[in-house]
Amino acid sequence: MIKFLSDFLWGAASSSYQVEGDNDLCDWWAWEKAAGKEQSGKACRHYELFEQDFDLVRGLGHNAHRLSIEWARIEPEEGRFSDKELRHYAAVLQALKSRGIEPVVTLHHFTNPLWFSRQGGWESPRAVAQFLRYCDVVIRALAGQVHYWITINEPTIYFSHSYFLGAWPPQGRSFFRALTVHDRLARAHIEAYSLIHRIYKDSGLSRPAVSIAQHISAVVPCRPDFRNKAAARLRDYWHNFEFMDIIARAKTLDFIGLNYYSRNLVDVSSWWPGNLLMETCSKGHHPLKKNSLGWDIYPEGIYQVLVKLKRYGLPVMITENGICTNDDSQRWEFLSAHLRQIGLAMEQGITVTGYLYWSLLDNFEWDKGFGPRFGLIDVDYRTFQRTVRPSAVKLAGVCKTGILE
Ligand code: FCB
Secondary structure (H helix, E strand, O other), X not given: OEEOOOOOEEEEEOOHHHHOOOOOOEHHHHHHHHOOOOOOOOOOOHHHHHHHHHHHHHHOOOOEEEEEOOHHHHOOEOXXXXXXXXXXXXXXXXXXXXXXXXXXXXXXXXXXXXXXXHOOHHHOOOHHHHHHHHHHHHXXXXXXXXXXXXXXXXXXXXXXXXXXXXXXXXXXXXXXXXXXXXXXXXXXXXXXXXXXXXXXXXXOOOOOEEEEEEEOOEEEEOOOOHXXXXXXXXXXXXXXXXXXXXXXXXXXXXXXXXXXXXXXXEOOOOOOHHHHHHOEOOOOOOOOOEOOOOOEOOOHHHHHHHHHHHHHOOOEEEEEOOOOOXXXXXXXXXXXHHHHHHHHHHHXXXXXXEEEEEOOXXXXXXXXXXXXXXXXXXXXXXXXXXXXOHHHHHHHHHHHHOEEO
């Protein structure tokens, strides 16, 4: 049996673009069409249905919820800020608060306004100043309702997928472009951190808690030979900790937001940097069950990562962890196994303050479209009907009692 503390934050995570619908002023919206991808369209219509979704959240015993603000809604044209959309997000936060649910708010979750990307996006020398101007408006408008801020979601995934691997808009395939964006994102976080603290201080509000949500996978060498072990170390550093180290050195983390999903099984066939950084075992060694996108299910990994995070000496909030599957019994297996590993880490003295499952609703999974089903709640994309899954009810039992049998 594992007993979680009574102030533990229990909830689910989401992002605006993936659930709201009709975010037609974003770079992703234009790219989906141009690249011939499945289109996000109405997504889950959460923009209109948030009250009813938060009723479900409350029913499931959650006391926290992670969401993001859509920059393109707030600033549809450069320098023009929408009072209507600021009021919308204030109403969303109020809807959470009135149900006793603590918001965890992300300022950037992969998407950008179209005008921003047309000017060069994160490669532009103006990017950081533009992002900070948007942050300034949002923080001033919403500060009174928010304690937990996530400046940037998964910066390492964002700059690698969008500027190095060519998978996401603007489909860059250059190490140097990725490096430029890496530097801009680090600066954007560092300056946004100071900005948030300054605004709270000047407004006489109590100190907020600010972090990023960092995607960290468990890096495991397939065979323990020298090359695989060296590649694993290199990869662990570049994929997982390099960005964190920069912003931790700048003392701009109040806690660590951890997004954990899977294992990276390192098996490299040469010393070529591309292989060292990316090649994984293709021979089916050490097989594990997989989610519907083929990602290994490796609950021990969340424990291993939490132990590694100890070196920062900061509390950790699990800002994402979840499974896409068409078999909901697999979801509860996943959830309970990961919670057990988190419990184990807590027994070793690691402070974990909350667990936010990805995701509340089935939603638009970026370039993979609507196929993957991550939700605690099933969404019928024809009728937008929500159906609470049995795994969500089981998790609710843990949220309400703090006990995992
Ligand atoms: C994370 C993203 C989130 C979602 C999950 C499955 O990397 O932050 O938006 O797509 O993966």
